[in-house]
Amino acid sequence: MSTTADSTATFELSPELEKYGRQLREWSVAELRPRARTADTEKKNPDDWDAILNTCPVPLGRPDRDDDERPKFEDGYWVSQLVFYENVCYGDLWALPLLSPGIGHLVVAEMGTAAQMETWYASAMRGESVSGFALTEPHFGSDTSQVATTAVRDGDEWVLNGSKIYCTNGARADWVTAFATTDKTLGGKGIACFVVPTDTPGFSVPKPNESKLGIRNWMTSELLFDDCRVPLGNRLGWDATGPADTSQMSGQHGALAALSNNRPNMSAMVIGIAQAALDLTSDLLAERRSDMSTRRWDAASNDIARMNAALDRSRRINFKAGFVIDHGAKNRYSPAIAKAFAPQTCDRIIRRCMQLLGAEGASKDLLLEKWYRDCKIADIFEGSSQVQRIIVAREVVGRIAG
Amino acid sequence: MLNLALDGDQQDVVEMTRDLGAAVLSPAAAATERGGAVDPAAWQALCGSGLTVLLSEDLGGDGIPSTVTQMTALEQLAHGDPQATIAAAWSGSAALFVSEHGSAMQRAALRDAAVTGPSHRGAVALYESAGSHEIATTVETDGARVRVRGRKVAVPFAERADTMIVLGRDPSNHELRAVVVPPGQEGMTVRPRAGSLGLDATEQAVVDFDLELPVEHLLAHEGLGLTVARHRLILAAVQTGMAQRALEYAGDYASQRIAFGKPIASFQGISFLIAEAFARTEQARLEILDAASLVDDGAPEDQVTAAVDAAVSYASENAAETTRNAVQVLGGHGFMTEYPVENWYRIAAFLSTVDFDPLASAFQPAF
Ligand SMILES: Cc1cc2nc3c(=O)[nH]c(=O)nc-3n(C[C@H](O)[C@H](O)[C@H](O)COP(=O)(O)OP(=O)(O)OC[C@H]3O[C@@H](n4cnc5c(N)ncnc54)[C@H](O)[C@@H]3O)c2cc1C
Numbered sequence: 116m117s118t119t120a121d122s123t124a125t126f127e128l129s130p131e132l133e134k135y136g137r138q139l140r141e142w143s144v145a146e147l148r149p150r151a152r153t154a155d156t157e158k159k160n161p162d163d164w165d166a167i168l169n170t171c172p173v174p175l176g177r178p179d180r181d182d183d184e185r186p187k188f189e190d191g192y193w194v195s196q197l198v199f200y201e202n203v204c205y206g207d208l209w210a211l212p213l214l215s216p217g218i219g220h221l222v223v224a225e226m227g228t229a230a231q232m233e234t235w236y237a238s239a240m241r242g243e244s245v246s247g248f249a250l251t252e253p254h255f256g257s258d259t260s261q262v263a264t265t266a267v268r269d270g271d272e273w274v275l276n277g278s279k280i281y282c283t284n285g286a287r288a289d290w291v292t293a294f295a296t297t298d299k300t301l302g303g304k305g306i307a308c309f310v311v312p313t314d315t316p317g318f319s320v321p322k323p324n325e326s327k328l329g330i331r332n333w334m335t336s337e338l339l340f341d342d343c344r345v346p347l348g349n350r351l352g353w354d355a356t357g358p359a360d361t362s363q364m365s366g367q368h369g370a371l372a373a374l375s376n377n378r379p380n381m382s383a384m385v386i387g388i389a390q391a392a393l394d395l396t397s398d399l400l401a402e403r404r405s406d407m408s409t410r411r412w413d414a415a416s417n418d419i420a421r422m423n424a425a426l427d428r429s430r431r432i433n434f435k436a437g438f439v440i441d442h443g444a445k446n447r448y449s450p451a452i453a454k455a456f457a458p459q460t461c462d463r464i465i466r467r468c469m470q471l472l473g474a475e476g477a478s479k480d481l482l483l484e485k486w487y488r489d490c491k492i493a494d495i496f497e498g499s500s501q502v503q504r505i506i507v508a509r510e511v512v513g514r515i516a517g
Numbered sequence: 518m519l520n521l522a523l524d525g526d527q528q529d530v531v532e533m534t535r536d537l538g539a540a541v542l543s544p545a546a547a548a549t550e551r552g553g554a555v556d557p558a559a560w561q562a563l564c565g566s567g568l569t570v571l572l573s574e575d576l577g578g579d580g581i582p583s584t585v586t587q588m589t590a591l592e593q594l595a596h597g598d599p600q601a602t603i604a605a606a607w608s609g610s611a612a613l614f615v616s617e618h619g620s621a622m623q624r625a626a627l628r629d630a631a632v633t634g635p636s637h638r639g640a641v642a643l644y645e646s647a648g649s650h651e652i653a654t655t656v657e658t659d660g661a662r663v664r665v666r667g668r669k670v671a672v673p674f675a676e677r678a679d680t681m682i683v684l685g686r687d688p689s690n691h692e693l694r695a696v697v698v699p700p701g702q703e704g705m706t707v708r709p710r711a712g713s714l715g716l717d718a719t720e721q722a723v724v725d726f727d728l729e730l731p732v733e734h735l736l737a738h739e740g741l742g743l744t745v746a747r748h749r750l751i752l753a754a755v756q757t758g759m760a761q762r763a764l765e766y767a768g769d770y771a772s773q774r775i776a777f778g779k780p781i782a783s784f785q786g787i788s789f790l791i792a793e794a795f796a797r798t799e800q801a802r803l804e805i806l807d808a809a810s811l812v813d814d815g816a817p818e819d820q821v822t823a824a825v826d827a828a829v830s831y832a833s834e835n836a837a838e839t840t841r842n843a844v845q846v847l848g849g850h851g852f853m854t855e856y857p858v859e860n861w862y863r864i865a866a867f868l869s870t871v872d873f874d875p876l877a878s879a880f881q882p883a884f
Pocket of ligand 1: 775
């Protein structure tokens with residue numbers, strides 16, 4: 116097809132990024148997929164996870180190594196992230212928490228001073244520390260104004276009290292960004308964020324991992340802050356003497372902004388899994404072609420084409436979300452559409468794949484049933500699809516949308 | 518004349534089964550799931566209800582209820598625990614095939630088998646990779662012998678069924694045939710049970726058949742299509758009872774859980790999810806009632822099959838989506854095994870694979 120000279124728009128990735136993605140995908144299938152079933156059953160990473168990750172032919176950006184930085188691509192950082200998440204999850208997603216520094220540093224990026232960026236953000240980006248994001252409490256998740264964990268100033272320290280649940284990586288993090296209220300009467304505006312190193316006295320992990328539907332080897336931890344003291348300067352936006360010169364963003368806004376940037380990554384994760392399910396199903400059905408009537412073969416083929424088209428649609432909005440952040444023209448709706456669409460669509464794709472294969476499609480002999488259980492989380496954490504719809508509606512009609 | 522009212526007996530059955538579901542099955546559901554086997558007390562209660570093991574009076578049973586009564590009862594029982602209910606109903610369905618189509622000798626054997634006893638298990642091997650459509654298993658009669666060849670999936674209690682009914686087609690005329698295969702029969706290979714997304718207490722497995730039996734093992738084939746239709750409706754009724762339970766559970770939760778200053782049920786993003794789940798579940802129920810009444814009326818087989826195809830497909834789609842909504846309404850809590858919704862989510866999706874037809878629906882993305 117010929118293109119006019121001034122048409123530069125394209126969804127094509129640079130050959131370098133394309134190749135990086137392909138290598139990740141092949142490695143993920145070869146090395147991660149064979150360990151997926153055991154990670155699920157035993158609810159933990161394989162003991163030799165370090166050796167497994169060492170087999171990757173391309174850098175993974177591991178937080179536990181300083182010689183493993185991910186390459187930079189001209190497509191941009193956030194777009195490259197999407198390619199990373201999709202392809203590394205194509206084999207299976209069990210290793211993902213080992214490959215990401217968490218999302219605490221993203222909060223630092225939104226709310227921290229230059230000095231805090233240097234200490235916490237930079238160390239995460241260099242892969243030297245793993246962080247947890249501690250916002251959710253038993254009585255709330257979506258409504259972040261309900262933070263009940265308190266932070267009280269005592270001289271040159273902040274004293275934190277309260278408990279947090281469902282903190283991804285909590286039990287293995289080096290530090291967590293804990294959201295706490297300094298003044299309950301202020302509601303959301305009274306919420307601040309504190310960097311709490313996990314060896315701080317008064318910090319503990321009463322429950323390292325919950326018993327879950329899926330992502331069973333991921334640590335989903337309960338955290339307890341019991342008179343947990345951190346220096347004044349561990350409050351984001353502060354230094355050792357008090358408030359420093361930053362954008363004055365509240366903890367609630369900081370949390371939401373950090374989540375917003377990560378949402379397309381979570382969509383890319385489930386796109387990778389759903390694509391894996393679809394490819395596997397196409398292959399298995401092809402082997403059965405001779406056993407199927409033409410009518411049913413055609414119906415199944417049409418379904419597979421529709422599912423592939425839906426995944427491409429998920430990728431386009433995801434790339435748009437990444438592209439606009441990379442180009443400093445971030446909007447609220449792109450990541451929200453991306454995260455409202457992909458998780459539910461991918462659940463349905465995996466379910467349809469199992470259905471097309473009949474009852475054996477849902478057997479533990481295959482990974483489809485695991486992927487179906489894993490995938491469901493993407494529509495719950497980091498903002499449910501209901502919350503995403505509210506964000507999109509507000510884009511169109513303003514705050515009156517509830 | 519159109520009549521959608523249940524008669525007095527059916528109303529009693531509804532009450533009895535709803536109570537049994539709430540008092541016995543629901544409290545035992547977690548133990549059944551954990552143990553991967555139906556809780557013995559729940560099993561006993563189900564078999565004693567006369568609504569899972571369908572046995573005519575001359576065989577020592579309570580008589581065979583109408584299909585409408587049976588499906589209404591199964592829906593109520595599944596509201597208590599879908600897993601125990603379908604395990605018992607699938608198991609008991611084998612007795613129905615013999616009651617309805619068995620020779621005097623086959624019926625006598627069934628009478629002696631104590632089918633309502635605690636350890637008896639039955640199995641109907643019907644489903645294949647393409648659900649109940651395009652059955653490829655062949656049942657060929659050659660003089661005094663009958664030969665069964667094929668591969669069945671989701672065969673309940675495959676390793677230990679005392680009464681196993683295998684459905685296939687006669688290659689000479691493509692008609693349905695059913696054979697009673699004795700336990701441990703040579704030529705029957707049960708694949709090792711890997712476990713599934715859900716419903717492991719049905720002890721279902723893949724079974725390969727390549728065997729020959731005396732022709733006396735064949736069931737009479739008049740009306741067999743109607744019995745198969747009835748058997749398939751079990752799945753639809755259980756999906757629907759489970760969907761009802763899940764949406765009620767989500768509704769209760771949504772009335773208690775506060776976000777943004779109000780119970781989340783007051784947000785249309787939540788109340789519409791629950792309303793649509795309820796609406797679809799009611800429609801699935803009516804669709805099953807319609808199909809069941811056609812079975813009871815002995816309507817032409819094509820008409821019955823079409824009605825059952827549609828009811829099964831809609832009931833499964835509804836259950837899968839409704840249980841997903843229930844997980845969604847519970848948010849992070851829905852993802853935890855401490856709450857029952859994640860188990861319903863797995864069971865509904867598993868069942869939706871068992872009797873699936875790509876011609877009955879098409880893939881739909883989120884929006
Ligand atoms: C495996 C896992 C890992 C997690 N990791 C983390 C983590 O690392 N850090 C962390 O802080 N939290 C984490 N969470 C918590 C997660 O972010 C919350 O579960 C999520 O925000 C939803 O909150 P909730 O569970 O309290 O549900 P609720 O907020 O109670 O919501 C319940 C339901 O109501 C809906 N709803 C809420 N408000 C509205 C509205 N206004 N309109 C329409 N619908 C609405 C929601 O969409 C949801 O369907 C994790 C959870 C899980 C399960």
